[in-house]
Amino acid sequence: MRPESTVQAWGPSVIAAVVVDELVRAGIETFVYCPGSRNGPIGFELSRREAAGDLRLHVRLDERSAAFLALGMTKATGVPTAVVTTSGTAVANLLPAVTEADYSRIPLVLVTANRPLAELGTGASQTVEQTQLLTSQVRHVQHLQVGAEPAPDTNARVRSQICHTLAIGRGRLHGRPGPVQIDVALPSGRPPATRSVPFPSGRPEGRPWIRTALRDRGAAAPHDIDLTRRTIIVAGDGADLDAVPETVPCVVEPTVDAGGRRTLHPWVLDHVRPELAVVYGRPTLHRQVGALLARRDVSTVLVSDGDDDWIYAAPHIDVVTAHPVFGGVPSPSWTEELGHVDRAVRHAWSQMLCDDGNRRTGVGVAKAVLDALEPGDLLWLGASNPVRDVSLTGRLPSGVRALSNRGVAGIDGNISAAVGAAMACPDRTVVALVGDLTFAHDSSALQSGVLEQVPDNLIVVVSNDAGGGIFELLEQGHPVYKTAPFGNTFERIYGTPQNVDFAALCTAYAVSHRMVETDELGTALRAARRAKRPVVLEVPVTRTTLRGVHTAARELADARLNPTAPPAGSPVTAEAAHVSALTS
Structure with missing residues (x-):
């Protein structure tokens, strides 16, 4: 790097080098890069800085999956991770993960390459108004535009804008932490002429341009x-x-x-x-x-x-x-x-799961996973039933940490985020418990380039109940909706079973797959720990009996507690009133 006065022009490679340099100085250690043309100069600089030992770089094809991968890394470590994309629809694909990061207060950093502002509205390829795509879900959007003849303070301005954006993302300025977008306008995607590009210096001793202390809220009234x-x-x-x-x-x-x-x-x-x-x-x-x-x-x-x-x-x-x-x-x-009361409820669930048939449900799989976890494990829980099943059937063992996308609680991106958590925590076994729809929705997360790191500490347990099991437990899962006059409406719009061969899917991604029964899951998990490669354990279960299992567990607990009437305001009571009104 050189003092600013010695750099004659800010071409795409110089802009990229300054952006990456300041991000690294500000504490961004890991970057997830999505291939593209306009962001190519940033990719070259990331590759160079990785070779120098300054950062960790992962490459993914799918921007949606890449953003969830970065989200999982950030959630697991608490250190912001950056995801880098090209222009156009690539930026739009970040929205699902950005929404989750927004509501779960995760400081995800989005570095989006853009065309120069003069090209907007001209019909240029891959050119959209991308600084407005994510504004409802990010804490701040910072557009970096360097003119053809940069002013003497361009280096200071660009670096300070990056620091300002990251301080907002970390919650040090305006409020709670969350995702931020740094939109980098590059005059072209032309790669650098040499491996090392001279660029203006940052602060001495590798310091960020601006050091932002934690926001002082003042003494809160007790x-x-x-x-x-x-x-x-x-x-x-x-x-x-x-x-x-x-x-x-x-x-x-x-x-x-x-x-x-x-x-x-x-x-x-x-x-x-x-x-x-x-x-x-x-x-x-x-x-x-x-x-x-x-x-x-x-x-x-x-x-x-x-x-x-x-x-x-x-x-x-x-x-x-x-x-x-x-x-x-x-x-x-x-x-x-x-x-x-707690002992009565837990005893009821324990009794229910002694039955072989009841163990062949999602709650049985959750209990088997809990029983097989070891201190130091990280448990990633999919949305819908898996996270609830764990809550209902037991407690996390000592030394086990659980993560889940609870910001907006969607099924999107769960495998990608679990992969990110596993890559960010290589010294821990990461067990992801997900449903079949969640797995099918994000199975492309198992795809990785032949030159990329593969998490050898990831085990994915797929509780396959052939559809959306959570709806069996809600009002729309009542038997009245599965018969005339509703016919097969429940299965079509709620159950939604899929015709997916998970074994073949895993083979296509070079991932180990094994079909196991619930009672075999503990043994299979122990074996998977020794595999030193990603492993998918598919557990076939039923969802048609799940409603009955919950009802029976509640009745067992009620009988043990000797109630005189159903608990006021309980979900079962509320549902009974709803169905009674519907059918009367």
Whole structure:
């Protein structure tokens, strides 16, 4: 690199070199590159800097999958990862992952090559208004345009704009962290004439151009939480429970680090009546939580730093605070009541899964996976049933971390994100538990170039129930919708079974595949750990009995607790009323 005054012109290779250099200085260690023409100069510079040991580079064909790969890496490590694309529809393909990153507060960095602004509206190939494509889902869009005759301060301007954008993405300036876009206008995609391109210098000693300290929010006003009241913590994705006393009873989602706490089964909420619910993170999994937070006789405290959306299921929030102060201790009678109900519910599920037929369901697969995990494992949970099944059938073993795309909870990109997590954490075994539709939707994530790194620590467990099992448990899964006058409507628009040969699909991607029964899954997972290559374990299960399994588990728990009536506001009660009204 050279002082700015010695660089005669800012051609595409110089622009690319400055952008990559400042990104590296600002802490971006990993780049996922999608081949293209306009972004070629950036690709050459990334390759050069990887050879110098300055960064890690991965190449993927599909921009949608690449963005989810980068998302998984960022989620697993907490360090922003950049995904680099060419212009045109390549940028539009980033939207699904960007949306997930937005709502799950993941600082994904999008580096999009563009044509010069003068070419917009001229009909030039692969030219679209791409700075507006993602604006509703990114924290900031920074367009970098260098003129034909750069001003003396061009280097400082470009580098400071990059630092400013990354500070926003990390949540250090405007609010919560999230995805940001750096749109780089390049006069051409012409590759460099030499391997090493002279470019203007950055700050001495490899420092970023601007160092941005964490945003100072000031001292938040404290709010007292009286634990002598019947209090329960509800912790959704993104929750940080470090400041919560370990004696406080908690219902947590699988992606929350419970910190060694003995957590409660979500169905406990159907059988108890807290006075106070304290909400951390963004709970979205269980209707029991929504029913609790909607109760007018339960006070709700939302713990928020002010940058979160309101919890959708808590219309009667009493207090929003960033500084809860816990005082007192939970009464023994309250903790004993909760423990009694929790044991009854978990015993009911344990009894249900002793039956061979019941184990041949998604909940049986989830329990088998939980039983086979080892300390240090990372569990990636697909949307819909897998993440819920894990929550219902057991607890994460000690030393196991769970991740999931809970921002918008879609089935898109789950395999790509799991691959990203595995590549970012090579010293951990990553077990991904997904449904068959999730796997089919994103199976191209298993594709990798012959020169690319392949995650040898990834095991994908596909719970194959031939369709959308979660809908069996919702109102539309009631038997009334599977008979006249509805006919096969349920199967066509909800069940949606697919005619996909997963074994052949894995063979096409050079990935190991094995069909196993639920009872064989523990042994198969142990063998897969030794394979040192990506392994897909397909477990055939049924979804037609899943509704009955849930109903029977609830009846077993109710019988053990000796209720006099169905719990008020429970999903079963609400559904019964809905179906009764429909058929009356």
